[in-house]
Amino acid sequence: MIALFIIIPLVAGLISFFVKDDKSVKGFSIVASAIVFLLTLYATSCNHTLSVSLPWLPQLNSNFSLSLDGMSKMLCVLTALSFPLVFTSTIDNHYSKPNNFYGLMFLTMAGLMGVFLANDVLLFYFFWELALIPVYFISSQYGGERRIPVTFKFFVYTFIGSLLMLVGIMYLYFQMPNKDFSIQAFYNLHLAGNQQDLVFFLFFIAFAIKMPIFPLHTWQPDAYEQSPTPTTMILSGVMVKMGLYATIRFVVPIFPEAVKHFSHLVIILSVIGILYASLIAIKQDDIKRLIAYSSIAHIGLMCAAIFSLQEIGWQGVMIQMFNHGINVIGLWIVANAIEQQTGTRKLSELGGLAIKAPVLATMFMIMTLANISLPLTNAFIGEFLMFNGLFRYNIWAAVIPLISIILVAVYSLGAMAKMFYGETTAHTENASEAGSFVNYTLAVIVMLVIVLGVYPHPILQLTQDTVNAILK
Amino acid sequence: MNAIILSAILGVIMMFCSAFVKNKKSYKVVAFIGLIILLIANIIETYSHSFFTFPLYGMLSFDRFGLYLNSLIIVSVIIYFFLSSSEIEHVGEHVAEYFALIIFSLCGIFILTSFSNLLTLFLGIEIMSIPLYILTGSQKMSLISNEASLKYFLMGSFSTGLMLMGIALIYGGTETFDIAKIVNVHGGNISFLEVTGMLLMVASLCFKVSAAPFHFWTPDVYDGAPSVFTSFMATIIKIGGFIGFIRFLSARAEQTNVDYNNTFGIDWHFIFAIIIIATLIFGNITAIFQRSVKRMLAYSSIAQAGFMLFALFSMNDVSKEGFLLYAVAYSFATIGIFAILSKMSDVTLDGYNGLAKTHPALAFANVIFLLSLAGIPLTAGFFAKYYMLSSAVEVKGYLWLVIAGVIFAAISAYYYFRVIQSMYFKEGTTEFQYEISKPFTIGVIVLAILVILVGVFPQTILNYLYF
Incomplete structure (x- = not known):
């Protein structure tokens, strides 16, 4: 069931691209995001950890594996609650091509859900980037006057961060005797102190940029100011939580x-x-x-x-x-x-x-x-x-x-x-x-x-x- | 063997076409059918046997990797012809010859995927290169095209000279041309001749794949050649050069009793690390400052070569798989971008302004190709880069090289995204020199979807290497 958290926004996004009419795309988005919200509420009421695992890249030992524990539940509810609120409150805003706007918003939602659910490090990285790319396109297209350079700065900052994280992931992966991308395998890897220090920074810089932590925050005020307000809401309400979430999920235990x-x-x-x-x-x-x-x-x-x-x-x-x-x-x-x-x-x-x-x-x-x-x-x-x-x-x-x-x-x-x-x-x-x-x-x-x-x-x-x- | 012989025959048929068939439109049909026969023949050889059984005297040897690469290259050429053959017809008078030359060049690549002797390596490189000198200069009335051709020819022959010198020195040192035997022929005693010979060979092969510091010809030649042929040179030929390079070096890597890193008393990791860094710096930094997208792609092809060099740097199983993926990801994306570019009348960044408004489908496909070149997840380029970099993580003590690699990957996003910004966020109208047909648009979209599919399921490409 938890795969639906990702699949519904993804499908809703693809549908939105083809709904050219302003009114119907707005209505559709609110309904679709509300459905996801109800689903997350229902999943939250289950007491045990929900999980799903499908083979994805067998040679690399990477699976399409999602799991929903307490922190994930809380953040999924937050994500799923934010989108209907954002869509409803900005219903009077006008966009030149509303179908693209809402389609990209849904793709962002899918990415965010994936980040909070992924139980596989490579999959996590995939969704981490997937959440970023649609935001880049929304902000560059619908943002304020200085949107192009500002959004680009935001993109380059976070992209460098995530690439450093990718190096960190690869490094850890090759330290394992039986190479495995599952999060559990990363937890079980006990590195020596000096190795930890290096890889800690590869990961933490990526997350610190996303949060953002001084002195890596310079993209943020500009990006918030220049992005269209619905995107800013998602950026500051949900997306910065990705950095905190990942710090708790990866940096501290690994x-x-x-x-x-x-x-x-x-x-x-x-x-x-x-x-x-x-x-x-x-x-x-x-x-x-x-x-x-x-x-x-x-x-x-x-x-x-x-x-x-x-x-x-x-x-x-x-x-x-x-x-x-x-x-x-x-x-x-x-x-x-x-x-x-x-x-x-x-x-x-x-x-x-x-x-x-x-x-x-x-x-x-x-x-x-x-x-x-x-x-x-x-x-x-x-x-x-x-x-x-x-x-x-x-x-x-x-x-x-x-x-x-x-x-x-x-x-x-x-x-x-x-x-x-x-x-x-x-x-x-x-x-x-x-x-x-x-x-x-x-x-x-x-x-x-x-x-x-x-x-x-x-x-x-x-x-x-x-x-x-x-x-x- | 099938691919080599049939491609040579196909080339000859194409040449005769120009003499006997007057209808220009039929050339590409012949080329298409020929390539499909070539593909089928090559697949038959991969899974059962060759049609031709000659004694080869250790000159050529066929393995799964080489044959599979042949198939991938033929597929790339089929896609290339599908998208760009109408522009080939516009380049000049002798249309059939262009097709023939491209196919002869392919024949050279097929030799490079299977040589096991320094002489066949030399033959392969030359058969691959000589048609290109002609193709580069095929716009006879254009001064830039002529200049590019001459420059390419002079530099190319110089590097061929280096290679011959290297081969001669290696022969002098080891008394054999066989690449498997030149390693360790004296049981560890290295002669000065061998070392010099090896370095000359590496320099000359670096020239062919435009690795720094032997890259200076690339921007001018790629810029001067007609766009359709630049596309061919930047993708399929570059991959061909790399295959030759990898095969040449992997003969040493496969000797189990020899430490790859120290054959011939040279620290190969260090040498390639330097070449990679130089190539990445030059390609990426210069690409940032280009106004012309065509020239930017020339520099970006140098930068991409820097990533492909990781395969030579680490020389392990991961890097072999990675190279396959990189070859596919890079050629598909670049062929796609050039197919659109060669139809445009203005190839500067401003020429792309407003493409998303006038041709949303083309702009979308172009975005996918550019994202793939930048190595963004969900596109083929991500796993290609992932494999390349992770092959280097396995080499102890070179984590700095990987970190440098990702930083340059991030820099490369800068100039790829500028094209996206022009297409989507700037006002203007894109003008096309040639008409955009329906099949062309569909073809480009299908190629973009392929890029995404490979990006999500890279195993579909890699599985055929083993099964």
Whole structure:
């Protein structure tokens, strides 16, 4: 059954390419992605690990093998939930060739699902790239003014990263006595310390670019700003999770020694990234860039918490992976709605929207509070657990990034004030409430924010087995 | 044996066609039928026996690898004729001769897949090359074409001279032409003559496959020759040259009592590592700066040769399989790109602007070919590169070479993607010199689908090597 997670988006994508009519392709996409979502929910309710294995490249000992454990379930649900939300909330956006847009989005979805499900390293690499290529085409075709160079930079960055990972995979593969691409065989490979160090970097650079971790983040704000908003939502909501997921799934279990060697280094880089991104976010005038930098800060914290190697911190990462995905998509939806209404994304040109669009303002307020990770919102519990983990690792590793919580409040509330309060400007004078589809999706997200903020237990329970299995 | 003799006969038939058959359209039909007979004959030889049984006196020996490569090459040529034969008819007056020359050149390649003697190696290389000198200069009225032809001929004969010198020195040192015997003939005592001879041979073969630092002829010749023939030279001939090279060196690798790396007291890994790095640097870096797609493809073919050289570097089972895949992936993609390019009137990057709007099917196929050349997963190029690089991972102490290889693969994505950007994201109208027919479009799409199929199931190509 779990093969359907990949097959349905793939088939839906191929069908979308041939549905030329704007309305029907949009309706079709929402229905198809909703079906996948229901399927993932159903699979999540099964208690045991689901898996599938078909022979693919017998000579290389590589199989088309997928498996669904707790962490995969959580991320598959996130992926499958994001796409219908994204499609519904941006239903009023216009594209020159909607069939290509939705077709490529579905291919991205198939790639993402594959990444989270693959139980074979070569297959994982395949899907890792498959998720990237459609995004390149979408962003270069439908993005902003500087889309071509910016998207290309994004592509080259991630492509170099994934090729380095490929070298790492080959190296590990040839260290095995009986060559096998299954993930289990990679786990059983106990390399000597100095070998681990080298291959650790081949893998980790690829994942650090994807997350992104300072100083490999430079592609990200540009790419988020220039991509069309639906793609940005997927990029920041789901795709960055690929890096975190792969770090948990591959780097920590395969290179335990190297992870201990370099945990200081990675945590220091992450903490620098958190503070640096938060400080830059304060100065941003473009909503999209502001959210992009805020996202770097959040991801940096998750990466640091992974490398603290504390169980409690990892539980925080699991919760936060899901919640950050939901929250950031919510923020983008508001940003998209405001851009559609006023035709600008500049904070300096906005103001007074709270009078014109009170519902949007309320929703955005809740989302902003979640971004600051106030108690009662879903982000609080995740950040609390992560700081707890970092605190156990080293007191300074927790105290310094705590400053960022203040900075988040500064730029989030600042942006809130500039956009929604004060005098109306030329741009916002004729603005009104966003469409009903936008409001419904925002309502769903706000509900999730509060429900998961009060009762995070389901996610904790879902991912407990993965945390235990990997951290032992 | 079937392929060699039948291709020579087919070449002669094609030549006579020009004298006796006046209808130009019928030449390609004859060539097609001939090639299909050739393919069938070669497959029969692979699975049962040869039609011809001559005493060969150790000059040629046929093995599964060589015969299978013959089949793949014939298939490539059939695809090439299908997509590009109408442009061959437009090049000049003597259409039948062009077909004949291409087929003679094929005959040379078939000798290269089966030689076991330095003299037959030399014959194969020359039979393969001489028709190309003529094809390069076939646009008689074009100065660039003439210049390219002359340049190619002069440089080619110079490298042939080097090869002859090498053969002579090796013979002087070992008293034999047999490639299996020239290794270790004195039980480990290496004479100065042999070492010099080997190095001269390697230099001259590097020239044939346009590996740095013997690549300088490539861009000018590829750029000057008519596009259809550039396509043939950049793909099938390049593969042919590599087969000769691999066979020549693998005779040493197969001697079980000899350490491949140290035959003739030379660190071959190191030499090839240097050649690979130089070829990759030159091919990739120069390709970035090209405005003309045709010239860019010339440099990219040098860069791709750099990856194929990995097969010579590591010389193990993986690299043999990898070379097969690379040959298929590279020739299919390049033939496809050139088939579209040779129909276009403007072969610069700007000429591609807006191709996606006017001809979406061609643009889509072109994207697949370019992605394959860049080595993106889901296309044949990925597994080709994967096999090549993983063959080198097996060699101890050369992980840096593999890392350099992937970095250059990423750089190569830059110039391939520029063509994609022109086609999809820039405004303009692509103008075509020749008409785009329905069968042509379908053929290109089918080729693109083949590239994807090989990319998902590479075993379908490799299985025939064993079964």
